[in-house]
Amino acid sequence: MTPLKANSLSTQLALGIDIGGSLVKVVLEEGDGSSDSAQHPLLSFVHNIASQNDGEIPDGWKCSVARIPEGSSDANSTTLRALVLPTADISLLIDKVKNNWRTGARTIRIAATGGGALNHKATLERGLCVELVVAKELDAVAAGLAADIGASSEEQMLVCNVGTGVSLVSVDSQGNVERVSGSGIGGATFWGLTKRLTNFKSFDQAVVAAKKDGVLGKADTLVEDIYGRETSKEIGLAPDLVAGFLGKLDADNLTDADVSAALLRMFVSNLGQLAVFQARLSKVDAVWFTGGFVQSAEDTGEESECSAPAIVRQAITEAVSFWSAGSIAAQFPRNAALLGAIGAIHATSATLSE
Structure with missing residues (x-):
């Protein structure tokens, strides 16, 4: 299947996932021009559940919606829809996404980081019809911080x-x-x-x-x-x-x-x-x-x-x-705990947009 470049930054729609030993943190980054969040079942699922439009949220799962950078005008900000779940529930996540699966859904690239990104790479790619582009964990945290606070590139x-x-x-x-x-x-x-x-x-x-x-x-x-x-x-x-x-x-x-x-x-x-x-x-x-x-x-x-x-x-x-x-x-x-997922998107943006 040919990767769909749906989540490059230029499309104002991107998804990042940070997989730790105990928690998975998923962030859907949406610009004001995003209008295609339903083009892939995973993106649609994260959008809906984080917005609490997807019925009951499983026990142990947490959802939130925020805008970054903090204090910026709406015209210059991005909406984050975040989902946090236990790493042990990765199979449940896959099952829930598959419940909304559409025939003919194409593979998309998503950014990933964290100690479990490589361990769960094959399972996620096979189960969710995605291709993981993995960023180094500390690179992702640094990039996520810069995006979250709107840091200037000149700042040390x-x-x-x-x-x-x-x-x-x-x-x-x-x-x-x-x-x-x-x-x-x-x-x-x-x-x-x-x-x-x-x-x-x-x-x-x-x-x-x-x-x-x-x-x-x-x-x-x-x-x-x-x-x-x-x-x-x-x-x-x-x-x-x-x-x-x-x-x-x-x-x-x-x-x-x-x-x-x-x-x-x-x-x-x-x-x-x-x-x-x-x-x-x-x-x-x-x-x-x-x-x-x-x-x-x-x-x-x-x-x-x-x-x-x-x-x-x-x-x-x-x-x-x-x-x-x-x-x-x-x-x-x-958004301290979500910086890895946010930063994975920015740290891999060049690859995602290829």
């Missing part, structure tokens, strides 16, 4: 992508992307320890409980635990400064919320330190934070101060401010 950026692990990516004034640092202490570390040490069933539940009910310091060894409160002040250290994370994990009066609060603070402190040190080396005064840890998949509406994404962002902001003494800013794109 430092991106801290927090997913399973952590990658720090430098994007220079020419748009070149380079991974300059990183850490294996990432989102998987936080959630793995949380699952092992508490009874929380979801990331959002653990984060919200940490903020609402957790008491900071109950699970950590503080300076005052070593020197005493007054002596700590005499030697110039704040009594509530953490001397050792999780140093009191064997305390009898700890709740799950206390442990989650300690784990979150430990993780974001390490993250903030890593980001600040790299920002100084890169000579930038801001770090953009992206990835699934920054904006959880359960966030599909307006954030409240008590939502998991808002809590995580505030914790990261405070950590960056602490380690930089307020000299470096933590910044967050509006």
Whole structure:
């Protein structure tokens, strides 16, 4: 079957898919001139379900609609219709798309990225009548950030992508992307320890409980635990400064919320330190934070101060401010968790339009 160049950027209609170990994020990018979203069953399905025009949404699937860049006029913006589902539901996605299959549907090219893009490539291509054009994950994140915030090509950026692990990516004034640092202490570390040490069933539940009910310091060894409160002040250290994370994990009066609060603070402190040190080396005064840890998949509406994404962002902001003494800013794109899917479209645009 001859590929149909339906989703090149020139047609103002494009689809990108970011496949991780646990989640698949699908983004349909539509310009104001898009009028052919129904030309392929996959595009039609994503358009309808993301717009909530496709009946009941399966459990565990999340849909949203947004416009990028944020703050731009409608004439210069693009509509995003996003669908997030468990990676385990890829077969269900294929079945649902096939329910709307039209005889004679041709193969289209779609952009893809993420650790699972190659693992699931054959299944998706065969099941959905598509050809996947795969972009490198960090290239896609950088391109997605630029599209989301409307960044100028002359801007130098430092991106801290927090997913399973952590990658720090430098994007220079020419748009070149380079991974300059990183850490294996990432989102998987936080959630793995949380699952092992508490009874929380979801990331959002653990984060919200940490903020609402957790008491900071109950699970950590503080300076005052070593020197005493007054002596700590005499030697110039704040009594509530953490001397050792999780140093009191064997305390009898700890709740799950206390442990989650300690784990979150430990993780974001390490993250903030890593980001600040790299920002100084890169000579930038801001770090953009992206990835699934920054904006959880359960966030599909307006954030409240008590939502998991808002809590995580505030914790990261405070950590960056602490380690930089307020000299470096933590910044967050509006569609942080979708940047891979968005950026895959832009990173592969030349190939898609061939």
